Amino acid sequence: MVCMMEGTMLLGNLEKSARKAAAWLVNKTPIRNIRDWGIAFSLWPVHFTTACCGAEFAASAAPRFDTERFGFLPFIASRQCNLLFIEGTLTKKMGEAAIWVYEQMPEPKFVIAMGACGIDGGIFWNSYNIVRPMDILPVSVFIPGCPPRPEAVAQAIIMLQRKIRKGEMVKYEF
Amino acid sequence: MNFEELKAKIESELGDLGAEVSGREPNVIDIKVDKEKIVEAAKRLKSMGFDHVKAVTAVDFPKERFEVIYHASSYSDLELAYFIVNLRTSLPYDDPKMPTLLEVWPSVLYQEQEEYDLMGILFEGHPRMERLLLPETYEGIPPLRKEFKVKTEGINV
């Protein structure tokens, strides 16, 4: 502790400067492009099925549609993932869990809401037990359909990739 | 065993409990009993071979009564399996309480809990009178009652 104190005193704000330099470098054009390209092709959705659209989500990860070719690999733990896929309706009970999962994910993180229920409740719009994902989470891409076809899931992934590679989504601030 | 025979048999078995037996062709038999005698009626039905409950339905008639219906049938006797027995009872509206049938039919465990959760009917003796489907923090009118209103579309197409 003392050493660190001494270090700070001797070297000024070295740590802060280093962070600033890193941020400048990462946001600079060639490295930034590589960074965004890397993020766009390693979208790992967390394994968090919220409702029945999970059936079509599972089908989109299966051989016929194979979204893994976009670097889209459903993964187990929320701490290793950067994409939260809201698969259909979010009930009040599940909404709490969705917020916990989202908070555990490391930056940069994205949310895709799947299905009509993910947009405005869909066929369950007047149910007493649902919440709308956009009220509690920052959703980047919505997929319409009830349930959306696996092709639509693939398209949503490509749309998110484009957004990321345009540099709209990821902002590093140290 | 055909419909009439089974109906007559149930009538003779449950007659002394004051049960009203009616039926709908071809395979549904309705039995109406008081809530004090429902456990005994269920026991007798079980000894006849109706060994499981398919569903427990509670129906709300506002300001009047609640009706709880046990749809029982058989797995062990495939001849009886064709029939569905609706064991029904009425509960007063302001105090919907009835004894649980868990001892007789263990298959009602979650069904009765759901009716408590969504309709607010208290099954006395049931070990899990707590929330099942709704969030634990839910308070207010049980949602399946008629006085609980949900939004509806305004346009009459």
Next chain:
Amino acid sequence: MTVEERILELLIGPQHPASGHMRLVAKIDGDIVVELRPNIGYVHRSVEKLAEVKKYLHIIPLVERPSLADTTANNLAYVMALEKLLGIEAPPRAQYLRTLLAEINRIHSHLYGLGIHGVMIGSSTAYMWCFGDREPFIEIAQELTGARLTYSYIIPGGVRRDLPQGFEDRVEKVLRYLENRMKDYFDIYFNNPVTRARLEGVGVLTKEDAIKLGVTGPNLRASGVPYDVRKIEPYAAYPELDFEVVTREEGDALARVFVRIGEIQESMKIIRQVLKNIPEGPIFHEKYVKMVPPKLREYMKETGEVKFPGTFANLRVPAGEAISRVEGGRGEVVFYLISDGKSLSPYRMRMVTPSFRNVILFEHLTKGHRVADIPAIYGSLDYFPPEADR
């Protein structure tokens, strides 16, 4: 340390690869499960309440949503209850078409269940194969109905569409494909020593317990109870078809898997019979056909697509009550419908799905097993949480 101190409470889910959309609250002593309590309700969307404010025809898509992989069973059960109230019966060709779709749906629902079970016990191959081979069946169902999963094909008085041209050949091709594949499944997955070791003797459900707990579907038949609604109370075209009820005596996880495979094979047999014996005739009840304007009636005749009569918008149902049951992929679906004869929506709709009746098995089967067996048992039950919560 006393036993009470040793026992830990372990929360599995709702974000867990082997928990689906629910939470399992397990009390464990070392690696042994002492007690497991499912905490359901994470997908409760109040279908029963919404049915009370929707019109009779609008409920058809509503009841399909809870069990997305097995929609036909719910659709058929609801329409059967409605038809009992209305006092109509669909023409024979429509009954055969209903059976056809129900069996296609049963096959891909079972493949879905087997695939999820595979990924739960760590066999990604099984997941990939089952989901890949499920697609041809979805394709043919899509050709018949126009949707991948949510068909809404069965309507009061008939079905929405007739058979497309050349449908039989394509179905035959798909069936032959799956038959050839079945051998590979046995070689790679079902007879795999790892699969056997994970499933054999795990989660044994005795016949007495199965009856007592009121479980349903393949889980019941794997314990040796030959109860199948298609035989007990035959509906649609099942009385005229020849098939067997698949049962096993062991009652363990492997037996449940084998019952599903047996049912897939029986379903293929049924589909062949349906396509061979399907009678000619109308696919919509003539009472409703008469209500359609003449121009649309001609269109219906030409294309085989049913147009709804105007009365369907505000369908009035006589007062009364009806109960219907259907054997879906996961088990018996029960609908209980009460109509008061005045309003345009049911007074009360009770929908009991097979998964809701099978929830009770979680606490019953896992007791005394290891924690690693929980996914193996869960997967073998083919439990679908949205269907249980409704």
